[in-house]
Amino acid sequence: MISAVEINxxxxxxxxxxxxxxxxxxDALGSDEPLAHFVAQETTFDSHEVRRHVTVAIVTETNFIVVHVDDEEVDGKTVVTATSESVSRNQIRSVMITRSADPNGKLAEVLVGIGWGGISRVELETNDCGNPNCDGDHGYSGVITSEDIQLRASRLAEGEESVRALLAxxxxxxxxK
Known part of the structure; x- marks a missing residue:
């Protein structure tokens, strides 16, 4: 068990x-006691601006909680938005951990994907038979991809402690589970 002070x-x-x-x-925690947490700060570069994001992921006895905060320019003013989602722990379907090593074999980066089926992306494309003269309708094919949350930590960007914290x-x- 960890304290709210550690998260803060x-x-x-x-x-x-x-x-x-x-x-x-x-607000998202309510009366739940946190068991584990990870705070990820990310800076992204859009075509004309630098944007920062913070994601806080928390595990409690019964819930998995995600709070995501980011900003954007709207009519020349910065608008900051905080979004929270709470998912019952028994709803989590998968936890995928991808480790990347540097040329010396030392752990360099960790990417953790957590899926509960909340958000999916569908990509469709038209099918054809390969005959350029065919006018027949061959339907569609597609892929459904889970898009719930991914957390990343890099030894070079956030430090080794952050990488180890994400693995834990x-x-x-x-x-x-």
Whole structure:
């Protein structure tokens, strides 16, 4: 079991709207006691702007909670949005861990995908028979991909401690399912 103070310290360390992030996490947790957490800060570069995001993932005895906070420019003003989702732990269908090593074989990056079937993406394309003169309708083929959440930590960007923390967080979900 961890304390809310530990989570708040990790949120404060990001320096990214800590009051809003902490409030969203507190509301999402309610009376649940956190067992494990991971805080991921990410900076992305769009064509004309730099955007920051913070994702806080928390495991409790009964729930998996995700709080995501990001900002965007709307009519020349920065708008910050906090979104939270709580999923019953027994709804989690998969935890996928991908490890990448550097040329020396040392762990360099970890990507954790957690799926519960909340969001899926469908990609369709038209089928054909290969005959360029055929006008027949051959229907469609497609792929459905789970798009719930992915968490990433890199030794070069966030440090080895963050990589190890993400692995420990992923194991806490796998062990307790």
């Amino acid at each position: 310290e990790a949120i404060d360390a990001t320096g990214y709207h800590p009051a809003l992030v902490t409030e969203a996490v507190s 967080f992923a194991r806490s979900i796998q062990v307790s």
